[in-house]
Amino acid sequence: MTDTAPQSAAGAASVAGAAVTLPPIWRWTVLALVSLVTFSGYFVYDSISPIAPIIKEQLQVGSTAIGLFGTLYSLPNIFMVLLGGILIDRIGSRWAGLLFAVLCVIGTAITAWGETITVMLAGRVLFGIGAESLILAQNKIIAKYFKARELALAFGVNIAICRLGSLLAFGGMASISEKLGWRGALWFASLLTVAALGAFVAYIFMDRWAERRAHLVEETEERVTWQDVFVFDRSFWYLTALCALFYSAVFPFTYFSTDFFVQKFGLSLTAAGRTTGILVIAAMIFTPLFGWFIDRRGRRGTLMVLGSLIFAPTYFVLAATMIDPRLPMALMGVAFSLVPAALWAAVPLLVKQRRLGTAYGLITMIQNLGMAVVPLAAGWLADRTGNYNAAMFLFGVLGSLGLVFAVLLLRRERGPAGHGLELPSADTVVGSA
Numbered sequence: 001m002t003d004t005a006p007q008s009a010a011g012a013a014s015v016a017g018a019a020v021t022l023p024p025i026w027r028w029t030v031l032a033l034v035s036l037v038t039f040s041g042y043f044v045y046d047s048i049s050p051i052a053p054i055i056k057e058q059l060q061v062g063s064t065a066i067g068l069f070g071t072l073y074s075l076p077n078i079f080m081v082l083l084g085g086i087l088i089d090r091i092g093s094r095w096a097g098l099l100f101a102v103l104c105v106i107g108t109a110i111t112a113w114g115e116t117i118t119v120m121l122a123g124r125v126l127f128g129i130g131a132e133s134l135i136l137a138q139n140k141i142i143a144k145y146f147k148a149r150e151l152a153l154a155f156g157v158n159i160a161i162c163r164l165g166s167l168l169a170f171g172g173m174a175s176i177s178e179k180l181g182w183r184g185a186l187w188f189a190s191l192l193t194v195a196a197l198g199a200f201v202a203y204i205f206m207d208r209w210a211e212r213r214a215h216l217v218e219e220t221e222e223r224v225t226w227q228d229v230f231v232f233d234r235s236f237w238y239l240t241a242l243c244a245l246f247y248s249a250v251f252p253f254t255y256f257s258t259d260f261f262v263q264k265f266g267l268s269l270t271a272a273g274r275t276t277g278i279l280v281i282a283a284m285i286f287t288p289l290f291g292w293f294i295d296r297r298g299r300r301g302t303l304m305v306l307g308s309l310i311f312a313p314t315y316f317v318l319a320a321t322m323i324d325p326r327l328p329m330a331l332m333g334v335a336f337s338l339v340p341a342a343l344w345a346a347v348p349l350l351v352k353q354r355r356l357g358t359a360y361g362l363i364t365m366i367q368n369l370g371m372a373v374v375p376l377a378a379g380w381l382a383d384r385t386g387n388y389n390a391a392m393f394l395f396g397v398l399g400s401l402g403l404v405f406a407v408l409l410l411r412r413e414r415g416p417a418g419h420g421l422e423l424p425s426a427d428t429v430v431g432s433a
Contacts, residue, residue, distance in 0.1 A: 026210065027145045031154055033203040034138045035161035037101065040196035041131040042165030044108055045073065045251075047189040049258045050173035050273040054182045059117050063256065067379025070255045072121050073128035074371035081368060084133030085361020088140060093357070094204050097137035101200045103130025104193040112186035127193075132368065136360040141203075143348045143356055151425055152300075152345035156291020159340050160284045166254070167280035170273040232359065235419060236350045238409035239343065240363045242304060245402035246311070246339055248370030249395040250332070253315070254279070255375055260318075260388040265325055275325055282333020283340075290341035300342040300421040301410035307338030308406045312399030319392030339406075342421075349419045374398070 048055070048069045056066065088096045103126055110123025138158070146154040169189075177185040254276060261272035294300055314328040314335070351359040378391035413421045 026206070027154075030145055030203060030206060031142060031158060032161075033199045033206070034141050035158045036199045037097075037196040037203075038131075038135055038138050038158070038162050039165040040192040041104060041134060042162045043169045043192055044104070044127060044189045045131065046166045046169035046254055047173050047186065049255050049276070050170055050269070051177050051182050051185060052255070052259050053262065053269060054177060058182065061117055062379070063259065063382040064376065064379040065117055066255060066259070067252075067375035067377075068117075068121055069124055070252050070375030071372050072124050073131075074368040074375075076125055076129050077132045077368035078365055078372060080129050081132045081136060081364040082358070082361040084129075085136050085357040085359070085364075088133070088137050088357035088361075089355070093137040093140050094207060097134055097141075097200055098197075098204065100130040100134040100137065101193070101197045103127070104134065105190070105197055106130075108186075108190035108193045112183060112190045132364055133361075136357055136364060139344065139347075139360050140357050143353075150295055151348065152291040152294035152341065153288060154291070155345045156288035156294075156341045159287045159291075159337075159344070163280045163283045163287070167277050167284065170254075170258070170277040170280060174269045174273050231355075232351060232362070233417070235409060235412050235417070235421075236347075236359070238405050238412065239346060239350065240366050241405040242308070242339075242402050242409065243343055243363050244367045244370045245398050245405065246308070246343075247367050248374045249311070249315070249398040249402070250279075250336060251371060252375040252378055253392075253395050256378060256382065256388055256391060260392075261325060263387060264389075265322070275329060278326055278329040279333045279336055282330055283336040286334055286337035287341045290337055291345065294342060294345060295425040298421070298423040298425075300346045301406070301413045302422065303338045303342040304346075304406045305403070305410050307335040307342070308399065308403035311335035311339070312396050312403060315392045315396035315399060319389040319396070345425075346421050349421060370398070 048066065052066045056062065059065070084096070084100065107123045107125070107127030107130060110126065111120045112123075114120040114123060139155075142154050142158060143151070173185050173189075176188055180188065257276040258269065258272045261267045261275050262269060265272075267275060290303065294303070310331055314332040317323060317328045318325060347359060347363065348356060374394070378388075378394055381390040381394065382388050384390075409421075412418065
């Protein structure tokens with residue numbers, strides 16, 4: 001992430017110089033703060049699944065309504081994240097990120113307070129608009145502070161911290177609801193976004209101090225326009241397609257996973273949430289390790305293909321067999337580490353630095369197109385068939401299509417049009433494509 005908007009050539013050089021002069025503890029503290037911000041977003045996103053059976057019972061709704069929590073989170077972001085990315089490039093990550101963090105607080109409060117499913121879903125819309133654009137700001141800040149040094153490791157650590165939010169949601173929301181009630185559990189999730197807002201304010205003060213320490217004078221922004229959306233090359237679009245298909249399979253799955261494990265395998269609510277948590281635990285452990293490997297050996301395209309190969313079959317196994325679900329969930333967790341660790345660290349190699357916010361916005365926009373449709377489709381399939389097997393097959397097909405684009409990306413990157421995705425971080429040039 002970056003604290004200011006992209007600047008003129010002289011200004012950009014000054015900003016890069018400022019990041020280099022800072023001690024390592026400063027960079028890692030910044031990473032910790034912005035990761036804690038999105039940690040809360042992941043917790044809130046995954047807070048519905050562990051208490052979905054309770055919500056269905058209390059509000060007398062079906063699986064389609066639970067799917068709407070995913071659909072209405074993503075639907076506005078088909079358009080809003082692109083605007084968010086452009087806004088980040090225009091006014092800077094500091095102030096745009098602050099706005100997005102405030103939207104998260106308001107949205108989660110409305111969801112916790114709402115007496116009807118309609119009001120709760122309205123809050124989900126606001127939360128989604130804020131949370132997804134906040135991730136864009138976070139990504140640009142990380143790219144600024146860690147470019148040319150430990151970039152993949154930084155993204156890996158960030159993803160691990162975010163996954164911890166998911167893990168605590170899956171493992172803890174059912175217990176919290178037992179003590180505080182299901183609405184009390186939602187209020188607990190809302191309070192985390194207030195804490196996240198405080199962490200982002202702390203980052204703003206740190207970032208402003210870093211500018212003053214380096215004697216920086218913010219210069220006129222180099223404007224990013226709508227035309228910038230159409231300049232990205234084929235590698236970027238292959239990566240975008242892989243991202244959309246991969247995340248459209250994994251995150252909508254987590255919306256239904258607790259209910260799925262209860263229905264098919266007869267697990268308790270708590271045990272089902274912890275089974276889903278295996279996915280997150282594996283991602284937390286392996287994502288930083290794969291990031292460390294990428295910084296030293298490269299192989300971003302290869303790892304995306306390998307992760308996709310592992311990922312898709314797990315859904316078919318869950319749908320077609322009664323094998324202990326912990327095994328496919330562990331394999332899915334490895335894939336959930338491989339693909340994101342390589343994918344997000346690859347974006348700064350594919351686009352110019354001044355367009356990075358826009359690029360992340362465009363990727364997330366297309367990702368949210370899939371994530372808006374898939375939860376609703378999966379919920380409809382579950383209601384129509386009476387079980388989740390058809391939904392699991394749907395997720396498996398999406399993962400298989402993602403593998404196709406991972407292979408296409410790897411083939412292109414091994415040719416003369418490649419951007420160095422297979423190279424170690426020290427041999428790559430960030431923001432030059």
